[in-house]
Amino acid sequence: MKTKFITLFAFVVLLTSCVGAEDDLSSTIPVQDNKVLLLKVDYTTNTFEGGKELTFSDTTATFNIEVEYQQPGDFGGIQLYYKELDAKIFDGTIVWDGTGEINYPESFEPASSFEVTLTNDYVFPTEGFENVFNPTEGNYDYQTIWSAVQSLIKAREFVLSNPDAKARIFLYTPSVGVGNPEEWDWIIILKN
CATH class of the missing domain: 1.20.5 (Single alpha-helices involved in coiled-coils or other helix-helix interfaces)
Known part of the structure; x- marks a missing residue:
C-alpha cells in the first residue's frame, strides 16, 4: 500500500x-512583431532607392494612417501617423521654390541592402493600393510604381504576412511651385 x-x-x-x-x-x-515598412521609389525613373522598417512595441488589430499636412506658403510639411498608436511613421518638409527634406525616418537603408528574389513570379497586394495623400487628386499607375519593389524579399514578406491589407502610397514632393520632379519620391507603406 x-x-x-x-x-x-x-x-x-x-x-x-x-x-x-x-x-x-x-x-x-x-509573438509576431508589429512592423511597418516604408519603401522609397524615385518619381521620374520608378527606381527603388531605399527603405526603412519601423518596429512598434504595441500591436493593434487595424492599421490606419492619419495625415497632417501644412500647405506650403513658403514652407510646409507632411506628417503621417500610425493612427491607432499615435506613432509617427513619416515627417517631411515641403518648400515653395526650394527643396524640403525627410526628417523621419532619419535615414533609409540603401537599395543595395535589400535582398531581391531570383524568381520571375510577380507578387501584388491583393487588395490593391490606397493613396493616403493625393492633394492634386491625380490618377497614377500604381502597378508601375509597385514593379520597382515587388521583387524585394522584404516587401514580399510583408504582403504575404498580411494578404488582406492594401499597400498605402503617397507622393512626397519636397519642392513645389517651380518644383523639381526629379527630387520627388513615392513612399510605399506596408504593414505586416
Whole structure:
C-alpha cells in the first residue's frame, strides 16, 4: 500500500510540474512583431532607392494612417501617423521654390541592402493600393510604381504576412511651385 501511495504521489508531483512547465514554455513563444515598412521609389525613373522598417512595441488589430499636412506658403510639411498608436511613421518638409527634406525616418537603408528574389513570379497586394495623400487628386499607375519593389524579399514578406491589407502610397514632393520632379519620391507603406 505504501508503494502505491508513493507512486501516486510521484505521479501527481510530476503532473503538476509538467503543467507549470507548459505554462512557462507558452510564455516564451515569440509573438509576431508589429512592423511597418516604408519603401522609397524615385518619381521620374520608378527606381527603388531605399527603405526603412519601423518596429512598434504595441500591436493593434487595424492599421490606419492619419495625415497632417501644412500647405506650403513658403514652407510646409507632411506628417503621417500610425493612427491607432499615435506613432509617427513619416515627417517631411515641403518648400515653395526650394527643396524640403525627410526628417523621419532619419535615414533609409540603401537599395543595395535589400535582398531581391531570383524568381520571375510577380507578387501584388491583393487588395490593391490606397493613396493616403493625393492633394492634386491625380490618377497614377500604381502597378508601375509597385514593379520597382515587388521583387524585394522584404516587401514580399510583408504582403504575404498580411494578404488582406492594401499597400498605402503617397507622393512626397519636397519642392513645389517651380518644383523639381526629379527630387520627388513615392513612399510605399506596408504593414505586416
